[in-house]
Amino acid sequence: xxxxxxxxxxxxxxxxxxxxxxxxxxxxxxxxxxxxxxxxxxxxxxxxxxxxxxxxxxxxxxxxxxxxxxxxxxxxxxxxxxxxxxxxxxxxxxxxxxxxxxxxxxxxxxxxxxxxxxxxxxxxxxxxxxxxxxxxxxxxxxxxxxxxx
Amino acid sequence: xxxxxxxxxxxxxxxxxxxxxxxxxxxxxxxxxxxxxxxxxxxxxxxxxxxxxxxxxxxxxxxxxxxxxxxxxxxxxxxxxxxxxxxxxxxxxxxxxxxxxxxxxxxxxxxxxxxxxxxxxxxxxxxxxxxxxxxxxxxxxxxxxxxxxxxxxxxxxxxxxxxxxxxxxxxxxxxxxxxxxxxxxxxxxxxxxxxxxxxx
Numbered sequence: 001x002x003x004x005x006x007x008x009x010x011x012x013x014x015x016x017x018x019x020x021x022x023x024x025x026x027x028x029x030x031x032x033x034x035x036x037x038x039x040x041x042x043x044x045x046x047x048x049x050x051x052x053x054x055x056x057x058x059x060x061x062x063x064x065x066x067x068x069x070x071x072x073x074x075x076x077x078x079x080x081x082x083x084x085x086x087x088x089x090x091x092x093x094x095x096x097x098x099x100x101x102x103x104x105x106x107x108x109x110x111x112x113x114x115x116x117x118x119x120x121x122x123x124x125x126x127x128x129x130x131x132x133x134x135x136x137x138x139x140x141x142x143x144x145x146x147x148x149x
Numbered sequence: 150x151x152x153x154x155x156x157x158x159x160x161x162x163x164x165x166x167x168x169x170x171x172x173x174x175x176x177x178x179x180x181x182x183x184x185x186x187x188x189x190x191x192x193x194x195x196x197x198x199x200x201x202x203x204x205x206x207x208x209x210x211x212x213x214x215x216x217x218x219x220x221x222x223x224x225x226x227x228x229x230x231x232x233x234x235x236x237x238x239x240x241x242x243x244x245x246x247x248x249x250x251x252x253x254x255x256x257x258x259x260x261x262x263x264x265x266x267x268x269x270x271x272x273x274x275x276x277x278x279x280x281x282x283x284x285x286x287x288x289x290x291x292x293x294x295x296x297x298x299x300x301x302x303x304x305x306x307x308x309x310x311x312x313x314x315x316x317x318x319x320x321x322x323x324x325x326x327x328x329x330x331x332x333x334x335x336x337x338x339x340x341x342x343x344x345x346x347x348x349x
Contacts, residue, residue, distance in 0.1 A: 009273040010334060013287070013306045016278040021194035027208050031215060032185055038219045039181055 181219075188215065191231060192238055198284070199242055199303055201292030210245060214238045239308060243300060243318060250296035273338055286345040290337055293344075298333035305330055 022028070192214050196207040214237050277283050291299050297319075305315045305326075316326035 010302070010306045010337075012273075012276060012278070014309045017195075017198040017284075017287075017307050018191075019194050020190035021197055022190045023193045023204075023208060023211065028189060031189070031212055032182070034212070035185055035215055035219050036178065036181065038216055039177075 185215070188218075188231065188234055192234065195235065195238055196242065198288045199291070199307065200245065202285075202288050206245070210238070210241050214241050217241070239304070239318065242303070246296045246300040253296065273341065283345075286341060290341040290344055293340055294333065294336055297329055298336055301326060301329040302333045302337060 189211070193207055193211045196210045197204070200206040200210065214234070217237050218234055276287070278287075291303065294302070300319065301315060304310045304318050305312065310318065312326055312330070313323055315330070316323045319326060319329070321329070
């Protein structure tokens with residue numbers, strides 16, 4: 001006995017669920033904006049083809065130049081343009097280095113000068129009440145120790 | 150450092166979007182809009198019955214599909230036939246089914262109301278596919294099937310792929326696909342009759 005083949009009763013479903021259904025307008029609008037943003041951002045990453053043939057700079061009018069140089073952009077962003085010249089960074093670094101060096105050198109110099117300035121101060125204070133020894137010291141700076149004149 | 154900051158100034162917060170709105174639309178933008186208006190209801194209509202009528206799931210999958218198509222090549226997408234777009238949609242749907250399969254295996258026990266088909270010779274009644282009641286019944290039945298059987302039936306019958314094409318989509322052998330189809334058909338018949346009360 002042969003088995004009768006069972007017809008495929010599911011074939012009736014083919015294509016029955018391929019109808020167009022519009023989603024909500026809010027979803028459609030949001031998705032449309034995202035699609036355009038995505039297409040615009042991808043276009044930015046692709047190297048731009050030259051829009052015009054090679055022209056002499058003098059041949060382009062002032063009115064055309066802003067349109068050629070205008071960057072394609074679809075994203076809303078805040079533009080911050082720096083007015084600092086290019087050389088200002090290295091100038092900044094040099095000024096800071098000089099300032100630090102001056103501070104360090106000044107501190108070292110003042111520390112080295114401290115002992116001689118202290119002696120001079122004590123002699124000035126002591127001079128009104130000078131003892132014979134201190135008077136001699138006042139005259140004798142030490143370079144000619146031992147001499148009576 | 151404030152002395153350094155004085156060199157930077159905010160020229161003006163230009164809204165590029167405002168600038169774009171005043172610019173004339175390019176031909177590419179118009180082509181993209183035409184493609185979008187044609188593709189959106191088709192893709193959304195493709196997903197909605199295949200995800201059990203869940204609008205938010207259909208919206209998510211539609212968005213993934215449309216953005217994937219634009220990322221491939223936005224200007225090419227405007228000229229390519231719709232079949233290429235449906236290929237992307239089918240893969241997104243398959244990924245969705247596999248996610249559901251993993252979630253069910255991880256979190257949910259087998260649906261106690263689901264019963265294996267016992268009648269080998271039961272057939273589907275002749276369906277009035279223009280009836281909303283019948284369409285809802287089919288969608289609900291598909292939604293309750295085990296994910297692998299559902300994906301097999303959807304790709305084979307709703308999408309119209311042949312058996313080798315269905316096997317390729319699922320990543321299984323042709324023999325495995327035929328086995329899944331057989332089990333899926335029996336399960337669908339049993340469940341559909343249970344849900345709708347219709348009998349041949």
